Amino acid sequence: MSADPHPELVCMGEPMLELNAQPPDGAGRRLYLEGFGGDTSNAAIAAARQGASVAYATAIGHDDAGERFLALWRAEGVDLGAVKLDAARPTALYLVTHGAGGHQFHFYRTGSAASAYAPADVPEAMIARARMFYASGISQGISDSAADAVLHAIAVARHNQVRVAFGTNYRPRLWPRARAAALIHAAARQADILLVSLEDATALAGTADADAAADFYQRLGPAIVVVTLGAEGALLADGERRLRLPALQGAVVDATGAGDAFAGAFLARLLAGDAPAPAARYASVAAGLKVRGYGAVAPIPRTPDVEAELARC
Secondary structure (H helix, E strand, C coil), X not given: CCCCCCCCXXXXXXXXXXXXXXXXXXXXXXXXXXXXXXXXXXHHHHHXXXXXXXXXXXXXXXXXXXXXXXXXXXXXXXXXXXXXXXXXXXXXXXXXXEECCEEEEEEECCCCXXXXXXXXXXXXXXXXXXXXXXXXXXXXXXXXXXXXHHHHHHHHHHHCCCEEEEECCCCCCCXXXXXXXXXXXXHHCCCXXXXXXXXXXXXXXXXXXXXXXXXXXXXXXXXXXXXXXXXXXXXXXXXXXXXXXCCCCCCCCCCCCHHHHHHHHHXXXXXXXXXXXXXXXXXXXXXXXXXXXXXXXXXXXXXXXXXXXXXXX
């Protein structure tokens, strides 16, 4: 199923079909808009929409949801050579609802095809030929075998001098905090680029201060650390400077996947040759544009949209 024998970015994780609640209709019924999710799949698509050559490593069910993902990735130009079809397990699903406190997630992923992913499934040759590998705490947290697969993939990348990017993406529902911190920080120690939300830093590193979070994660080893701050923007620490990046102003329709859009755009711009600061500025605008529409994937902008917004900033 491969479209590109040598993708420059390989992402790994769990895709999830998305059902996103819309405002009730005239009869009071809550309707759901079908879409696509899964943090690293979202990031892969965001990177592809910014012009990067991207592959996705995962397992999906041999079901309608899996077929929908195959069609999506093909349409987005994401390489399918490392996608495993599992006839015995389903593709995962989640619902998104919206309220005064923001968006809420309801997951149906137990026993998913991606949760059975294991070190033997890792596309070693593809990763060895890439320029960058990306995974996340969710990629680790869905099962013990998936956690082992992520660490194995990182080891393959490092052995072949492939840059490692990692997003903490801690989800308390997946695993106990102590275990999550141990495995997420084990991956972070092997990363060149680390993306962490301030919420995650508070839970995993015990700090609610962005600068202290950047200090903590830089001490683990990554040369580049981005602390995302939601509506307050982001903090970039790259060893030479600390740069505060304001969030793009505008109405927020749906924040689902905003961090994934940032991650994919940031990695794409680094691969294109940008220094960390302009790459992070670009990614911040991409994330700001993404939240203006419903769903994790559909509103992810493409390069011309981001460049036009950057010209207005």
